[in-house]
Amino acid sequence: MQDLAFLFSYLLQGLGVTIGVTIIALSFGFVLGIGMALLRVYGNKLASTLAAIYSTVIRALPVVLVIFILYFGISRIVDLSPFLSGAFALGFASTAYQSEIFRGAILSVPQGQMIAARALGMSRWKSIRYIILPQAIRIAIPAWSNEAAIVLKDSSLVYVIGVPEMLRRAEYVSARTLEPFIAFGVAALIYFILTFTTNRGLDYLERRYKLQM
Amino acid sequence: MESLLTLLQEVLPDLLQGTLVTLQLTVVALAIGLAVGLPAALVRVYGGRVPRWLAVAYIEIFRGTPLVVQLFVVYYGLPDLGITFSRMAAAFVTLGLNSGAYQAEYFRGAIQAVGSGQMTAARALGMTQWQAIRYIILPQAIKLALPAWSNEAISMIKYTAVVFLIAVPDLMGKAKILGGRNFNYMELYIIAAVIYILLVFIATRLVRTIERKLYTPGLEMEAERH
């Protein structure tokens, strides 16, 4: 029984890793995603096309495959821990999805906003930065919350490159205790609680910052 | 380029076998998902207190946990309770139930989008709830859910990839095995990636053509989030 308690605390430690991977991947995807969305909407033809190709290709692939390819690719260039490589790989994948989300949101901002900003004498960049983007981000909140929940769940996939997040630990616990159902079941439960609280939190964000037009 | 062609010659047959398995998984998962998801959505909207609660529990659990974890619980965990599945069966069941939960949400949204006025009018004509659902609500809801459903269908091709983790010989699984022979994982994963891209491309084209044929003016819904 003592053993069990120790093993399950081991599992719980994976929670931190899971959350860490998720936050890094989401933030990475956020910054790059907005950047790519801006390129797609406001960039020159070349930049815009490249961004479109990136988005289309990545979104056509299974996330596991993207993680594998990027992990192998990243390891050849730079020596990072599996944790970071995995987080960044997941981040690159999320970038593609987030760029679509933000692109849609930017395009939803009424055209008149840009016109009015330019008429005030704001440069294109200032208009994007102070008028378009703030509104686009708020428009994107529902879709982004969805993506956040997905990244949280997909963080389990970095298991394949050996990151000691919850799934890998559950596997270890399962092997040690020979109780796979309980091991994986508890892991599932923890994921469920995580997803549930994250959704609640994001719902609150959505309600609070909803843009009334 | 010589070596690329040689490589392709070597691996393509196996990879194509894997692709067939992938497609098999996709179709079966979607079918199971439909068979489970649509009723779940109906129960969710029209059911009594207890059935509704059960439907919600099913939907929230399968949408709130990672697919991989579900797969492991089914394949590694259930034998503990006396339920053993073969790899393929576990894959089908898990993918199917998982898809069912997401499809249930799409259908629920579509049913609600049809509007309660339709049900009211149907009942006023003297139809039972079931008749109203069958002849008035469902036909409209299914048309409304089509865009989201077809997105799910196309995405399913990607989702099936995780089954390689329980050694199912799908495209991803085959790529891993072949990569292990000569340790040229990267090359094989890239070839697999190209195949996935082609699959998704073809599936997207197919879906667009079908959508256009089934398009009914006036029956549209806001594009699903995701």
Next chain:
Amino acid sequence: MSDQALLRIEDLHKAYHTHEILKGISLDVQEKEVVVIIGPSGTGKSTMLRCINLLTRPDQGHIWLEEIEITAPHVNIDKIRQRIGMVFQDFNLFNHLTALQNVTIGMAKVLKMSAKEAHEKGMWELERVGLVDRADHYPAQLSGGQKQRVAIARALGMNPHVMLFDEPTSALDPELIGEVLTVMQKLAEEGMTMLVVSHEMGFAREVSDRIVFMENGVIVEQGPPKQLFYQPKFERTREFLWKISELYGKDEEESSE
């Protein structure tokens, strides 16, 4: 005072695809002058206005604002737009900002005023349009007339040398038109140079120094209100004004109080 016009438009041409909208417009606006442009819809009035601050690039023609040629190739358009205030039919208030923030954002980001200065000036402009008590409200919480007045305050905050109004009251409910016209009249009395595209005949007759009648991309006739309304030189002018006056007949009677 030099007798050089504040704003000079010379032979403006603009076509969309094969359809020519502006067919050679020339117009001078003097300092402190209020010019109202009238005419049937789709005759290029808004297009002309948008050419002035280069929101639309004319195909041909020149525009001068004071000593600068706006249509010259390497001109810094953002700087020029600081001198031109524009008010739109659809208000185009920034939805994510309060009324006060709408007014101050241009001051802060473009004119680089300090937060304190911008705040003070912003409140001053809001007072000018009568909306100080709505400073912290968001556009979604304002009525149409209030939105347009904030839009005017926003444009005024940049200290423009000329104000352009593109059908400022066309999107408003009838009861809300008055409050906006009152603000515009006040501005005119304070000596602002204004170029207004509008259907509001009462305003045109009472407040403008000159009325310009445009149709099919050309200026048919222009002159002081008295001339256009009572002794127009062209039949078409008379026809148009008669039709409009019928529509706005009430305005005529009410404004002769």
